[in-house]
Amino acid sequence: MVTVRFAPSPTGYLHIGGLRTALYNYLFARHNKGKFLLRIEDTDRTRYVEGAIEKLIEVLKWCNLEYDNIPIIQSQRLDIYKKYVDELLQKDFAYRCFCTSERLEEMRKNQIAKKQPPKYDRCCKDITKEESEKMAKEKTFTVRMKMPSEEIIFNDVIRGDVKFHGSLIDDQIILKTDGYPTYHLANVVDDHLMDVTHVIRGEEWLSSTPKHIILYKYFGWTPPVFAHLPLLLNSDKSKLSKRQGDVAVEDYRDKGYLQEALLNYIALLGWSTEDSQQIFTKENLIEKFSLERCGKSGAIFDIQKLIWMNGEYIRKLSIDELTNRAIPFIQKAGFDTSNFDFLKKCILLEQDKIKVLSDVPHLIDFFLKDDIIYDEKAMQKVIKKEGTSTTLSTSIADILKDIINVYSQIQNFSAQEIESETRKYTESKSLKTSQIFHPVRVAVSGRTEGPSLFHMLELLGKEKVLLRITKIIDTL
RNA sequence: GCCCCCAUGGACUAGCGGUUAGGUCACCACCCUUUCAAGGUGGUAGCGCCAGUUCAACUCUGGCUGGGGGCACCA
DSSP states (O other): OOEEEEOOOOSSSOBHHHHHHHHHHHHHHHHTTOEEEEEEOOOOGGGOOTTHHHHHHHHHHHTTOOOSSOOEEGGGOHHHHHHHHHHHHHTTSEEEEOOOHHHHHHHHHHHHHTTOOOOOOOTTTTOOHHHHHHHHHHSOOEEEEOOOSSEEEEEETTTEEEEEEGGGSOOOEEEOTTSOBOHHHHHHHHHHHTTOOEEEEEGGGGGGHHHHHHHHHHHTOOOOEEEEEOOEEOTTSSBOOTTSSOOBHHHHHHHTOOHHHHHHHHHTSSBOOTTOOOOOOHHHHHHHOOGGGBOSSOEEOOHHHHHHHHHHHHHHSOHHHHHHHHHHHHHHTTOOOOOHHHHHHHHHHHGGGOSSGGGHHHHHHHHHOSSOOOOHHHIIIIIIOTTSOHHHHHHHHHHHHHHHHHHHHOSSOOHHHHHHHHHHHHHHTTOOHHHHHHHHHHHHHSSSOOSOHHHHHHHHOHHHHHHHHHHHHHHO
């Protein structure tokens, strides 16, 4: 059975690149009716972050990437790793290293200064077993794996055959002085113990794969199939990182990107179908995903396309669903959200315009509050007509006064009714519709852009409309 | 410095020897329209370079250039 895993380290947030890795693993598992497991790689105590695991799990849940196991936590399995390290020591595939980190650092500095590749000098490699046992009792030590001087070739599903030479690779530390294993050891041991069949991970791991291959060999285990995904990039083509924009999945969530849109967009960063389909349901992705159709080159994370796609998904949401999802954002902006039906009507009028959910409060705020803000430019351009004759300005006031009269007469203040009465008035005065529509719009909403005018007036209600127009006339 | 990976318009990509090099985002124009959007139609823009193989290279091979990743008691 196909078994894959997502193995993040809990650094405090889920990186968007990590999410892509998780997604591809998930899709691959579901497509093959296999298992998708979660493993937390927290073997670095110096990077321990309070609450990071919980946060990670919460974000994964928000993304709807459900895993099939109780998450494996590496820091709780120290005895297991120790057992395997001992096995390697016993078989002479590894050795204790008593060098201090100061010495190693010094050595590395010198090597770099001499333009040599930084590499351990194997100072402790030839200490006899007896000596090593003895020293282990009084000194702290790490354990290093022995890299054989041989050609290491492995097949990567995405990249084909990749070749390294063992002689160029360091004797990697597999067990630290604090008793914790390093990534390489823990990763290989756990993947084996969890029966992982396919390792799908980022390209940054490609060059340490030979170490893993050798570990599998030393243990006598069959290595999994490897697939190294191209990296996600900043706009300057460097590895996607903080500093150049948001990289945490929760940032996107908090800005109002839909989980469906984020995943859909991210799925397309490094994978595509032959017909270049853009919009996929999750089921669709599961059905069509394959590692063979993954690309090899890094992909720039382009927010523009994500924004477009998010809008696409928002437009497809039912109005109830959209309202529910927008409510937290409206609340955050300080508005009362108890009147669901009213909010629904407001949002419906703006649905086509919403790119991210955090747009919603601003788009509908003039429905929700009485002291609306009048956009200065809009006022100048539409109401005050700066630079043109005062007679025109007067006529706008007159028009608005007439409109008040017209609207006061309307019994059934519906969009249809308002429109027909407005048009009737326009004709009777031989005015252009724009001479009426624009000033009314600005008067009631404070801005030039907005929803369909008459639907907006209906929703606002006769009382507010008359009040707001009156208020504007007073300023003229 | 060493090792590895990669290379189609501004971005994501399709292509797997013969195509008017296709799609999506962005951009521009037009249409629709009371505004802004949305939607529709059309458009600008691309195979990094040099050899080789071949009747024929975006496609295969080699080199170059460019970009990226890795080289921790981090993952």
